Amino acid sequence: MQRRDFIKAGAIVGAGAVMPGCLSASVKGKDRIKVGLIGCGGRGTGASINMLNADQNIEFVAFADLFEDKIGPSISKIEAEAKKKFPNQAKNIIDPSKVQRFSGFNCVDQLLSMKEIDVVIEATPPVFRTPHYKKIVAAGKHAFLEKPACIDITQARQMLALADEANAKGLSVVCGTQRRYHRGYQEVIKRVQDGAIGELLSAQCYWNSSGYVGHGQHDAMEKRGILKGLQPDDMEYQIRNWFSFIWTSGDHIVEQHVHNIDVIMWALGDNRMPVDVRGMGGRSTDLPTPLYGDRFSHFAVDFDMGEGLRIASYCQQDPKASDEVGERIVGSKGIMTTALWGSACKITDHKGKVIYMPTGKMAQCMEMEHKFLLDAIREGRKVNTLKTLVNSTLLAIAGRMSAFSGKKFKFEWMMRKSKEDLVPKQIAFVKNPVAGVPVPGKYKLV
Numbered sequence: 163m164q165r166r167d168f169i170k171a172g173a174i175v176g177a178g179a180v181m182p183g184c185l186s187a188s189v190k191g192k193d194r195i196k197v198g199l200i201g202c203g204g205r206g207t208g209a210s211i212n213m214l215n216a217d218q219n220i221e222f223v224a225f226a227d228l229f230e231d232k233i234g235p236s237i238s239k240i241e242a243e244a245k246k247k248f249p250n251q252a253k254n255i256i257d258p259s260k261v262q263r264f265s266g267f268n269c270v271d272q273l274l275s276m277k278e279i280d281v282v283i284e285a286t287p288p289v290f291r292t293p294h295y296k297k298i299v300a301a302g303k304h305a306f307l308e309k310p311a312c313i314d315i316t317q318a319r320q321m322l323a324l325a326d327e328a329n330a331k332g333l334s335v336v337c338g339t340q341r342r343y344h345r346g347y348q349e350v351i352k353r354v355q356d357g358a359i360g361e362l363l364s365a366q367c368y369w370n371s372s373g374y375v376g377h378g379q380h381d382a383m384e385k386r387g388i389l390k391g392l393q394p395d396d397m398e399y400q401i402r403n404w405f406s407f408i409w410t411s412g413d414h415i416v417e418q419h420v421h422n423i424d425v426i427m428w429a430l431g432d433n434r435m436p437v438d439v440r441g442m443g444g445r446s447t448d449l450p451t452p453l454y455g456d457r458f459s460h461f462a463v464d465f466d467m468g469e470g471l472r473i474a475s476y477c478q479q480d481p482k483a484s485d486e487v488g489e490r491i492v493g494s495k496g497i498m499t500t501a502l503w504g505s506a507c508k509i510t511d512h513k514g515k516v517i518y519m520p521t522g523k524m525a526q527c528m529e530m531e532h533k534f535l536l537d538a539i540r541e542g543r544k545v546n547t548l549k550t551l552v553n554s555t556l557l558a559i560a561g562r563m564s565a566f567s568g569k570k571f572k573f574e575w576m577m578r579k580s581k582e583d584l585v586p587k588q589i590a591f592v593k594n595p596v597a598g599v600p601v602p603g604k605y606k607l608v
């Protein structure tokens with residue numbers, strides 16, 4: 163083990179401690195839990211819908227988004243779901259005439275100043291998770307945080323400290339790594355940890371897909387006139403097109419592929435960090451930059467985990483590339499394969515014969531993660547899964563740094579010495595020149 167901050171093994175960690183009396187988040191038992199949403203885009207709206215499907219004894223009381231135009235549609239979608247699924251309770255779950263709406267750069271402070279809010283859903287672009295979670299902890303609120311945890315090592319250090327601070331304050335925090343709440347994954351990984359595939363020899367994880375994610379979003383906004391008058395070096399353009407820029411997203415190895423890295427880390431017991439990291443990657447030459455941002459379109463990373471074990475990680479967003487999303491661990495006695503879609507979670511022998519495959523209905527894992535959080539809050543238990551997400555995000559950050567620079571380095575060097583800080587000094591609607599797509603050999607490790 164290379165880090166002091168390692169997490170104890172287990173499917174879902176951190177459960178069990180009884181909460182001391184804490185700040186404004188002091189809900190108990192049958193109380194209606196008051197929820198505030200920060201980031202009213204696709205996932206924030208989706209997570210709110212998942213939460214109300216998991217537990218109807220909640221009330222959405224406030225919505226915050228940098229852009230005012232995102233709030234109304236989000237409220238309407240959440241209200242429509244509540245009315246469709248729970249017509250008799252919909253008014254209690256969300257009443258658009260009563261909810262508070264906050265926009266602009268102060269929106270998060272305004273929402274967090276509402277004493278009645280118990281839980282916050284944070285689903286803004288990755289770069290804002292750390293500064294927002296700092297405010298959420300200071301305000302004494304429980305939280306559901308989307309992935310990834312952060313975008314660079316500087317933020318990762320802050321998030322590790324905030325995870326401890328939340329614990330000390332008795333605040334629960336659950337993260338959007340939904341595979342950890344999927345029964346198929348849980349059953350298979352439990353067996354891997356119990357030795358079903360023998361000694362673990364190698365691991366692979368993939369998020370290879372056939373489209374550059376930022377492309378579609380950009381073109382849809384352009385069509386609706388939202389980007390009118392904005393240039394790629396405008397910060398507003400970059401935040402609206404956050405999928406496409408390194409500083410806003412952390413690049414897709416951090417923003418998206420963290421899911422698959424997280425599964426491998428979980429299966430390994432959440433207590434091993436890499437020794438060496440060696441990544442490579444690039445950007446499709448027909449992807450205009452900075453119009454469609456400055457991110458790479460593909461990465462391949464070799465994580466040397468010590469004791470002969472390596473994780474091979476691949477992620478790609480290239481037009482017409484083959485889709486492949488999932489994880490695999492090869493052991494001395496068999497192979498684990500996992501994926502969210504279809505009946506892909508299984509253990510086979512080395513010839514492909516199925517040794518174990520979970521059967522039966524799988525509960526919606528994106529609802530189970532909210533149930534896990536809300537049940538804990540009601541029962542006065544503290545749950546905190548933030549460090550597992552920070553650890554997985556750290557691997558993705560290290561892979562990106564290695565691929566951008568072309569350098570192999572010790573993970574421990576990054577943890578102790580790296581000063582990489584990708585966040586612009588001023589976050590405002592100002593000009594923010596784009597440095598260009600990183601060039602291995604020129605991009606400096608700092």
Ligand SMILES: NC(=O)c1ccc[n+]([C@@H]2O[C@H](COP(=O)([O-])OP(=O)(O)OC[C@H]3O[C@@H](n4cnc5c(N)ncnc54)[C@H](O)[C@@H]3O)[C@@H](O)[C@H]2O)c1
Pocket residue numbers: 200201202203204205206226227228229232269270285286287288290308309310338339340401417418
């Ligand atoms: N767990 C999952 O499977 C999953 C799936 C999709 C997205 N996500 C994650 O959720 C997050 C949001 O993704 P999305 O798809 O909803 O993006 P989105 O662009 O649809 O939504 C982000 C919202 O945040 C708002 N925003 C931007 N900066 C803000 C700020 N400083 N303060 C307040 N609001 C701000 C935007 O206006 C937008 O409405 C990302 O981190 C993404 O990785 C997770």
